[in-house]
Amino acid sequence: MPEDELSRSSHSNPGKNLVNGIKTNPASNTPKSSLSVPMGPPVYVDLAYIPNHCSGKNTDPEFFKRVRASYYVVSGNDAANGEPSRAVLDALLEGKSQWGENLQVTLIPTHDTEVTREWYQQTHEKQQELNIMVLASSSTVVMQDESFPACKIEF
Numbered sequence: 001m002p003e004d005e006l007s008r009s010s011h012s013n014p015g016k017n018l019v020n021g022i023k024t025n026p027a028s029n030t031p032k033s034s035l036s037v038p039m040g041p042p043v044y045v046d047l048a049y050i051p052n053h054c055s056g057k058n059t060d061p062e063f064f065k066r067v068r069a070s071y072y073v074v075s076g077n078d079a080a081n082g083e084p085s086r087a088v089l090d091a092l093l094e095g096k097s098q099w100g101e102n103l104q105v106t107l108i109p110t111h112d113t114e115v116t117r118e119w120y121q122q123t124h125e126k127q128q129e130l131n132i133m134v135l136a137s138s139s140t141v142v143m144q145d146e147s148f149p150a151c152k153i154e155f
Helices: 003-012 061-066 086-096 114-129
Strands: 043-049 067-074 105-109 132-134 139-143 146-150
Touching: 061 067, 061 086, 067 086, 086 105, 086 114, 086 132, 114 132
Parallel strands: 043 067, 067 105, 105 132
Antiparallel strands: 139 146
16 A cells, blocks of 8 residues: 555544554454553542443453542343353452552442352452442332332432
8 A cells, every 4th residue: 555545544544543542453353451551540430330241351450450439330130141240349359459548449239149249248358358348229219110229329
């Protein structure tokens, strides 16, 4: 391809080789773990939704080291697909243990699952040590023929 054509094609789609805002090599189809993500300071947010219904496919301890939230929402109610993932819940403990500060974290599961219950019971002491509270909702929202648990979060 001539240089001027190459130049035009790269300018026509400026985000073409970006994954989550990070430049990638289009010639390689490497998994996320080998992407070169520049290290930087952690990001502090009030609320973070754990990606992909708390599946282990996209979330690891590095996520929790870098995305520091007061509240993490854990979705997922499909044990057959590994949702929520025990590995992701364990990654929260591992990531939070490396923060160097004991900020209060609240974990909000959207469903009461066997995985979440077992994790809670087996790691309760570690959760207390790391200042992690798991919020169980006792409120229910009823809409027409449907009802679901509800949480109220105040900032």
